[in-house]
Amino acid sequence: MLQTPSGGADTGTAPAGGRTMSIGTVLNLLRGEFPEVTLSKIRFLEAEGLVEPRRTPSGYRKFSQGDVERLALILRMQRDHYLPLKVIREHLEALERGERPQLPGPQGERQRELLDPTAEAPQDGPTAARVGRAELLAAAEVSEAELAEWESYGLIAAAGDGGYDSEAVTVARLIAELGRFGLEPRHLRIMKASAEREAGLVEQVVAPLRLHRNPQTRAHAEASARELATLSVRLHAALVQTALRAQAH
Known part of the structure; x- marks a missing residue:
């Protein structure tokens, strides 16, 4: 598990001669504790100024160990304390001043x-x-x-x-x-319409079970609805990928 800094936060600039890592290496390190983290998430946090890796002359990011620990601290504050970026930024700034601010409970x-x-x-x-x-x-x-x-x-x-x-x-x-x-949102209305049609299909299957007098049957209806929804999402993803491959050729 990554250890967060106990005092002030790192500025994100690796010391001369210090070991640095690519963004892919950082992602692999973080995923041990944060399996849902993505490259886009790390780039977003950088764009928000919460972490500042060094850049090579050709533009590649180079993260120090301090950068990785800072990212872990940010992700932990989001996951465990449900904090918006503004509050996280204020907390990090307080750490940089040598303060020990308190966080709300998980x-x-x-x-x-x-x-x-x-x-x-x-x-x-x-x-x-x-x-x-x-x-x-x-x-x-x-x-x-x-x-x-x-x-x-x-x-x-x-x-x-x-x-x-x-x-x-x-x-x-x-x-x-x-x-x-x-x-843009106007582009996404087609996705919402598709989701509503898929939900309607699922409801057609489970509706008779929901009306049953036996509570176990009604519980089975809810379990079936969840399973059908999962299968529907998987099928939708597979069909999109198939369509993209067809368009690429």
Whole structure:
């Protein structure tokens, strides 16, 4: 496991003659503790000024051990303390001044539900695993203007009580990631329409089971719905890859 700095944070500049690493090596080191981290995530944190690796004359990034530890600290603050980048930046600046700022306690199970797109939603009631608007903005690292635009296109919608389902965090993050490739909300409406059609197909299969008097049968309906959704997503991904290969040839 990577160890975070106990005092001030590294500036990101490797000392002369010190060992440096490529971004691919850094990714492999971080994935031991953070399996979901990606090259795009590391580049995003660099673009936000949270880590500053050296650059070779040809433009390649060279990360020091201090950079890796700093990245691990940032990722841990996001995962365990559910902090937006602004608060993380302030915390790092405090460390650089030699201070020892306190972080809020871990968010436990609810934190994992919000940030893990594969986690099953709890079954305690209709408002379980809901997040507020501010929580959604912080978790997805997006602005109010971006969220408002996505809502105007129907890509994300609040529930009647003004809260958002936990899946909305994942949706917001993916929309933001696609946006970095130039895909705008208007381009993504076709994906939403496709998802709604697939959900309708799943519902046709499980609807009779949901109405059954036997509670075990109703529970089986929910399990079947989850399995069908997983298979549908896998099929969709495979069909997209097949279509891309066909277009490339």
